[in-house]
Amino acid sequence: MPEAPAPEHAAPERRRATSGAPWEDAVGYSRAVRVGPHVAVTGTVAAGPDGAALCPGDAYGQTREALAIVGRALADVGASLDDVVRTRLFVTDIAQWEAVGRAHREVFDAIRPATTMVEVARLIGPDFLVEVEADAIVS
Numbered sequence: 001m002p003e004a005p006a007p008e009h010a011a012p013e014r015r016r017a018t019s020g021a022p023w024e025d026a027v028g029y030s031r032a033v034r035v036g037p038h039v040a041v042t043g044t045v046a047a048g049p050d051g052a053a054l055c056p057g058d059a060y061g062q063t064r065e066a067l068a069i070v071g072r073a074l075a076d077v078g079a080s081l082d083d084v085v086r087t088r089l090f091v092t093d094i095a096q097w098e099a100v101g102r103a104h105r106e107v108f109d110a111i112r113p114a115t116t117m118v119e120v121a122r123l124i125g126p127d128f129l130v131e132v133e134a135d136a137i138v139s
Helices: 022-027 058-075 094-109
Strands: 014-017 034-035 036-044 084-092 114-120 130-137
Touching: 014 058, 014 114, 034 058, 036 058, 058 084, 058 094, 084 094, 094 114
Parallel strands: 084 114
Antiparallel strands: 014 034, 034 036, 036 130, 084 130
C-alpha cells in the first residue's frame, strides 16, 4: 500500500517590531522578531529617537532605558518582560557591573532569566555603555 503524503504545515507567522533607531534601516534588522512563541530582541542601547545616547556616563540609567526599549519591543510582538528567558548584557567597563546588575535586577528580580554579562571594547557609539539582548518564549 503506498504511503500517504506527509501533511503540509504552515510556517508560523513572523512578526517584527521596530524602534525607529537609525541603525535598523542602515543595517537591515528588526528590534524584535517573533516566530511562534519564540521572540528574539536584538542588541539594544539607550538611544533616543535621534540615535543619541540617553543618560550619558550613567551605566545604571542606560541599562534601565535599554530595558524599557526591550519591553516596548516585546509588547509590539505580543510578549512581555515576564516572558524573557535569557538576557545578554554587553558593557564597555566591567567595573560598572554592579550598576548594570542593579538595573537588571530591578526589572527581572521576580522573573530571573538566565543572563550573561561581558565586557566589550566598544558599542555602536562612544557614549553607549551598555547593550542588552533578550530572548523570550510566550507561553
